[in-house]
Every structure is written in structure tokens, then in C-alpha cells.
Amino acid sequence: MERYPFAYDPSEPFLSQVSDWVADVFYETLPEAGFEVRDEQIYMAFQLERAFAEKQTIFAEAGVGTGKTLAYLLYAVCYARYMRKPAIIACANESLIEQLVKPQGDIAKLARHLGFTIDARLSKSPDQYLCLRKLDEARFHPEEGEAFQTIYTELPSFVHSHEAMQSFHPYGDRSGYPELDDEKWGQVAWDSFQDCFSCDRQHRCGQTLSRNHYRQSADLIICSHDFYMEHVWTYESRKRGGQLPLLPSHSSVIFDEGHLLETAAQKALTYKLNHGVFEEIITRLLKGEIRESLAVAIEDAITQSEELFARLRQQSLTVVGSTRKEVRFDESLVALIARFTDLIDWIEEELALESGLYTLDEFQLRIVEEHLEMMQLALRLFREPERVISWVTEEAAGTTLVVMPRLVQEVLHERVFSERMPIVFSSATLSVDGSFQYIADSLGISGYLSFSVPSPYEYAEQMEAIVPRLAASSVFAQKLDAAGKLLKRTDGRALLLFPSMEEMAQFKKAAADDPALAGQQFYFEGDQEISHLIARFQEEEKSSLCAVTLWEGLDVPGPSLSNVIIWSLPFPPNDPVFAAKRKGAADPYEEVDLPYMLLRLRQGIGRLIRSREDRGIVAVFSEELSRDEKLRKHVRDVFPTGVAWQETW
Secondary structure, three states: OOOOOOOOOOOOOHHHHHHHHHHHHHHHHHHHHHOOOOOHHHHHHHHHHHHOOOOOOOEEEEEEOOOOOHHHHHHHHHHHHHHHOOOOEOOOHHHHHHHOOOOOOOHHHHHHHOOOOOOOEEEEHHHHHHHHHHHHHOOOOOOOOHHHHHHHHOOOOOHHOOOOOOOOOOOOHHHHHOOOHHHHHHHOOOOOOOHHHOOOOOOHHHHHHHHHHHOOOEEEEEEEEHHHHHHHHHHHHHHHHOOOOOOOOOOEEEOOOOOOHHHHHHHOOOOOEHHHHHHHHHHHHOOOOOOHHHHHHHHHHHHHHHHHHHHHHHHHOOOOOOOOOOOOOOOOHHHHHHHHHHHHHHHHHHHHHHHHOOOOOHHHHHHHHHHHHHHHHHHHHHOOOOOEEEEEEEOOOEEEEEEEEEEEEHHHHHHHHOOEEEEEEEEEOOOOOOOOOHHHHHHHHOOOEEEEEOOOOOHHEEEEEEEOOOOOOHHHHHHHHHHHHHHHHOOOOEEEEEEOOHHHHHHHHHHHHHHOOOOEEEEEEOOOOOOHHHHHHHOOOOOEEEEEEOOOOOOOOOOOOEEEEEOOOOOOOHHHHHHHHHHHHOOOOHHHHHHHHHHHHHHHHHHOOOOOOEEEEEEOOOOOHHHHHHHHHHHHHOOOOOOEEOOOO
């Protein structure tokens, strides 16, 4: 295989030669294959040349239909081969990953039309894989075990064998089990409390095998934002523990739908504490020969941990629109934490003594010590609310306390954006009122390049906007009535976007009993694996898809998506993370709530027109727009130029 898709002259600057080749691709090669010449795409490509040449961060805001993916792929692949390190393409979610690598996706198109092979390998997040230990437990569940037993019996034969494997055999990916809803998948999927390092099945695990495979990629490694941030957060600790980082050394990073990176960073840069995990790990010490005083202290610590998490459940408040529960501090909770951390301190000191006696398994002892150290750090931070943001979640493993350092921007600045490496943020929505400062500040980026290019589509002709004026009373009934009329008009073919699972659940319940919606085929996010639901929605033209997370990235051109119904304006929830951001803002509404909502709304509107042939409706349901003219103007400005609003259909 040729190293470069063009004749490379070592005496000339490499990136200028790449740019000459890119120009040939866009002006000659792709048009000959039926692609149109897009000035916006070519402009973007030459802006990327500067970012790669200067190894800078660039915000590449390009409207729908620009062909931005093709532009950054050309530079990423060539630069990866030049540096002999793969490029990382980090997508906002797993469904975007699937779209990028599918047989009709952009990578396959480039390889086919340019006549060269691209080595692109998937690096999915761990929670997208089966956990063999959890599957073993779930298949004996009295009510749902039969379905899990079927999955168990269909595992590759080498999973149950100790013979050497002859080749890589991928298995255990979430997309391979579309029939499982999110709740059932959670019962068998890897989660952050699984101790993979002491698992006797790790070398037969689908997640481990996939990791070994993608590390060998020559050109591209495609992962999620979450996974890249997990790589950043665990890089130093994995090196200290003698493990490889999650991702290999790489030449560049492209954050597709880059406006969502902050959310992924917040999710990854956290400490998670859970009673069940603590009990499982610390009781390993009881299997060795230890002094009675230490054994008693361990039993006492388990009791205190159980009491602490019971109190956290009592002291946490549900937040509408968020899975993060707010923790209410009081003196009794603080006293519980102090007593528990004092006991863990004593256990840690005793373990240092026990390790010198060599009565405990060294590997297991190290796992326990690291977990206790993490817990102590997290609990000490938790007791200082001004330094952290904390919340409680209810997960498959039980009640979990999550502690996140307040200054995520500082971590990102130090560990990501201080690197001398090309970093590309690609999205149709990166700026607010023409400025990139909102996203730059939220990520700790001090110096950057930026540009914006509009979409080449004729939105005034292709898009119809309906924004009804809703009365202040009976809002839900008005929305349901409007949705029924709009769905009847387009005979389904709709994407309904909800800001929260609660609002979608309310619609789901009402739709089942509403005569106006009888006969409509709805698919709801969470009922099955998301890429499978998207495929069914696209194939069954008169169906409708209801979702909470598909405001960005969904690409369904053609008549299957002719109607986008935005159920409510997507303001951020009042959970601990956004509460902290508001607290640090001079004007919380203008600096936090409004920019977040407008960026997300622009993305939702962008789901409708995905090609020059697309036509359809975007409807926005919001009672706030009827009484707040300033907000109404902000929302009107989000729509493409030339698209007129209608209040009736």
C-alpha cells in the first residue's frame, strides 16, 4: 500500500502537498464520481491546513450539507501517515460512530472513490460491551434469566475455552443486542464499578479484545467523546499501575459535534462511590490471614458505608429533566462522613503494616488500597462544596455518589489543549451570536483559530417553520393536539425531540390513549438499542421516532424524516452541574441557560434538511414564546435565513 495517496516530494512542505491533493479531490475526483463542487467545503479544507500546519485548535463551524466530514478526513488520514500515529475521531455518541463507519458512510465513500484503503477501527466505550461476570449472574434471574441465557449460549466458543485464539473475533457490542431495552442492557453491560483487572475472564472479554485490536490502527481510531475524556482522566493512573492508556499516542484529534465535549468531560472527570462496590472490594481482605482488630474494623466500615449511602438516599432530591439528584447537606451527614473517613484512615494505616507481613495477596491488596485512596480523596472533596460539584444517581449497582472537581476547564487546559497537536472542533453549531467564546471558556481554551461557513441549502424553499402561540393554561393538551395535526399532515415521518425523559414518558403515555394518534407507529428511545431504532425509523417511512439524545448527529435524508417536532425549548435542567455554572455567572440566564438552549435548538432544527432534495416542517412548541418577545427574537434568529414563521398549519 502506498503511504500517501499522492506523489510525495520530501523536499517540499508536506501539508502544502496535502492541500494541492485535496484541491484535486474536491475539484476533479469527487465531481467525476457525481459529487457537487461546494465552495464552503473547499474553504473549510484550506482553513484546516493552517490548523494542521501550526498544530493549533480550530473551531470549524460549517452548516449542514457542507461536507465537513470529508474535509477533515482527508487531512486526518494524510497527517496520521506522515506522523506514523493514528488520528482520533471522537464522536458525540455511539449512533454517530455507527453512521461514520457504516458501509455507506463517509469513510467508505472516500476509500471507494479515491482508490485507497483507510484503516479505520472502532474504539467504543466500555459500557457498550457485555460484562461476562454480570451476564453470568443475570442468566439465573428468576424472571428475566431466559433471555440472558440465550445470549450466554450464543457467545463465541472461545469465551468458554482456554485454548489460544487464532484471530480477533469481535463480540459483545451493544449494537448486537437490539432487542434489549436500556434497563435490561444495564443488567449485563460493563459499568464503572467492574473490577476488570482482577477478572479471570478479561482476556476472553469482548471489550478487551476490541481494545487490543483498535490500538493497531494505522490511520483512524473512532471513539466517543466520553471514551476520549475517560482516556484523558485515567492516563496518569493507568501508567502508574503499569497499564496502557486507553488510547495510543495519536497525531491529531477531531471532535465531531464538538459543542458537546464539555458534557463528556463532566461525565468522565469524576469520582464515583458505591456501597456495593466498596463492600465487595474490602471483603477481599477477609479472605487472607489478618489480625482480628483489622477484621472487626472492616466489618464496622461496611456497616458505616451502608448507613452513609442510606442517608445519601434520604438527603437527595430528584431534579426534573436530569438523572443527577441534588444532595442536601446537614450536620448528621457531615458527621457520618467524618466518622467513616476516620475509620478508613485507620484501616489504610493497618494495611501498610499487614503488607509487611506478606499474609495478603499483593495484587488484591493493591486494588483495595487504590480504592480506599480514591474514596478518601473523593469524600474529603465532597465535604468542601466550594471545591466540587456533587450529586447522587441511582444505577444498576445501586445508589452512587458522584464527585466532580469544579474546575473541569483547568483539567482540560492542562491535559488536552496545552498539547502541540492539531485539534479540530467540527459542528454546525459552535458559536453563539457569531462568537466562539462561550465554548472556548467552557473548555479552558485560551488560544484558537475559528471560522464559520453557511449551509449551501435553500432553506427558504425547503423548510416550513410552525411556531404556534400557546395559551398559558392546558399547555400539554395544546401540544398533543398540535402534534396530532402535524403528524396527520405528514403521515408520520417525524422526529419528536424532548428535553427530558420525563416529558417523553408523559407523551408516550398520552399518545397510547389519544384517538388523533391512533394508528401512528412510534419508536421511543430506550425501548431498544438506539442505532437499531434509527434504522427501523428510516426503513419504515411512515413511522415516527421520539428521542431525548438525538438533537444532534442524526442523519436521515429523504422522506422518512419530513417533520421535526420540538416538544419544548431545550433549556438545561436545574441539576447540580448547571446550578454550579449558574452560580459562577454574572447573569446566569444570559451566560448559561440561553446559550445552551440556543445551541441545542439549532442542532434540533438541523435534523430536518439533510440534502438538496429534502422538504419538510419544523415545529417548535413553547408557551414561553407567546409571552417573551426577547426570547422569541432569539429563537427566530436560530432558524436559517429566509425561513418565515407560521403560527398555524
